[in-house]
């Protein structure tokens with residue numbers, strides 16, 4: 594079997610099994626490509642939708658958490674650099690609560706927000722129609738985009754690791770007319786991956802199918818025919834979430850596990866621990882040049 598990320602025809606080596614963080618406590622095998630270094634779920638289930646229920650991705654957490662998050666998102670939005678007078682159409686795929694779309698819109702981008710659920714995020718409903726929301730199917734993103742002109746900029750924050758074939762999807766965007774793509778994914782080169790091993794919250798199987806480091810992420814850009822314009826790392830709360838996974842994988846009762854969930858008080862006050870070991874998210878801003 595060839596590696597879908599780098600194309601190398603090498604045996605994928607099995608690393609470990611980890612339990613899904615879901616009602617369905619199924620275990621999945623995680624494998625490793627020795628050529629590009631990407632790790633992946635070895636046999637992803639046919640129907641991934643079963644694992645997307647009961648997720649809390651649309652909640653924004655407590656006020657302090659929201660304030661810190663907005664500051665980080667604003668910094669992040671400044672990385673998307675296209676000329677002031679050029680076409681600023683953008684699609685924010687996997688928009689979640691809509692906060693990044695909202696910030697991009699305020700910075701002058703013409704934003705379409707897209708996610709898997711039918712209902713429009715509350716935040717976007719309150720913006721007075723500046724931002725269009727569309728429902729998309731992540732198993733077939735390209736065919737679920739609205740017909741007509743492809744937005745010039747594609748934002749994929751914490752999306753690439755969920756896709757069956759990331760390179761194919763990026764190529765599809767470029768072929769459809771996208772010129773810039775911004776990506777952010779959990780950073781599996783980070784020390785938390787070594788400290789926590791399979792309990793690192795980046796191993797959110799099978800919602801996450803791919804686990805990227807710098808080398809494998811650059812490989813994705815190269816194989817999609819994109820030029821890396823800028824790249825770097827960010828820091829988000831992951832220490833507490835990884836500890837939460839450790840408790841979950843060690844079968845602690847949910848009463849204890851739930852105290853460490855994202856957006857909770859312990860998660861918020863533990864953020865200084867993450868700041869001590871920064872860089873748990875990796876990002877790339879890429880462009881297509883003829």
Ligand SMILES: [Zn+2]
Pocket residue numbers: 596597598599600601626627628629630631
């Ligand atoms: Zn590979």
